[in-house]
Amino acid sequence: MNTSPFIAVNVSDTLRRHQLDSFNALWEVAAELVDEPNHGRGGISSVSRLTLEDANGRPKVFYLKRQSNYQIRNLRRPFGEPTASREFYNIGRFAERGIPALEAAFYGQRKVEGELQAILLTREVKGYLPLDDWFSRWDQLSFRLQRDLITAAASLVATLREQGVVHNCLYPKHLFLRPTEDGVGARFIDLEKSRAHLFSPWGNMRDLDALNRRSRAPSRTQRLRFLLTYLGKSRVDAEVRYWARRVTRRTAKKSKRRK
Template sequence: MTRNPFIAVNARDVLSRHGLDSFEALWALKVDAVDAPNTGRGGWSSVYRLELEDANGQQQCFFLKRQDNHRTRTLHSPFGEPTFAREFRAIQVYARQGIPALEAAFFGQRNERGHAQAVLLTRALDDYAPLDEWFERWNQLSASEIRTLIQSAAALVRALHNADRIHNCLYPKHVFIKLHGDGAGARFIDLEKTRRAIFGRRDLIRDLETLHRRSKEPTRSQRLRFVLAYMGKSRVDTEARTFISELLRRTAGKGKGR
């Protein structure tokens, strides 16, 4: 049985134009996957790129995600639910709280002969690149570009933490940033594990430590610039020193645990 799907207002026309405004149509669509399916959690989950021409002849680009019996157990669903259902709820929360992130165009789920199936369609962030790709060309970037990347990433994480939430999987590949086009900006992707910062400052430090440990390219001074931008400070003071010490202690502790 298929539940009533969510369709974003700005996606309804183009999906209807191509007969893809239903769960069944998106589930049956023949399209090549962008990578190998994820076969964990007792089922499978796969991602596809979808390019659709709208009524004005413009290409609208999406990522289509489909999964079958790929579940996660949460307090919200102790017996398990499709991981995309959890991510879709997170996308909605981020939108309500003004935290820049990927946009949902369609979401639906159904139970088909005992199989929990879900479809999540999101807007492609083609004007953006993940932070780990920026790191690959770090040495070719200008000082002003690096400064903009650091400030954009810091502002994004600060907006998240100001909303009393953590990403909970804050890898560079989940922070998308653009430098040009209609202006610099940043957005989060992969919101499946995000949650409230129930442990306060400890959770925030944990989020930042993950990003710090996974980011190999920035120099010590660039990392310091990130922390200061995150804290809204222009120079190191007692509060910043304390915060940085906590962050470095956690990083050292993670290193010992490996």
């Protein structure tokens, strides 16, 4: 079934100027591939970078996800839905709950001769860099900036726990940070696997484990600072020790399996 597309008010003029305010136009537009397309889930998914000038001649960067029969199945959608649809839903849910994340500019889907096509256009998280980029030059950063990045990342991840949400793919490349005069801003990207998780801490433990395993740069002291901030603690207590043991054991177990 074809649906009327969502177009964000703050980008509609820019898309219209370039005649890209329709599903077909975005489906056909030439754009620079960010990575090799993903083949799986019965279809294909690609992500491209698209730069458009606004009415004032300023370049605006977007990321264009185009999918064909690239679906996820669950209890809510037993016959499947595009993973882009799930991510669009989660972008809206994060916004409603006040969790900083990427912003949707366009979403639409259609069915053509049995092929389910979906488009998700998101705005560039301008001025931010993924946490793994910061880690790649960690030793070159000042102690203060390292501390502020760790604290901002922990505060952002804590909002998931507070709002009863798990990211479910919480790697450093999905956590974007930007130093400012007032501190460090932080946002999430890649929300297609996110879901509500209200009744147990284990979903949050999975998020912490994934982030811990993929974060090689921080010292043990910095990891402890992250956990203290995440739990809203000023000093180590029984709860902090409990979470530290659980995450450490889970990370060690997962790392051992991969050897």
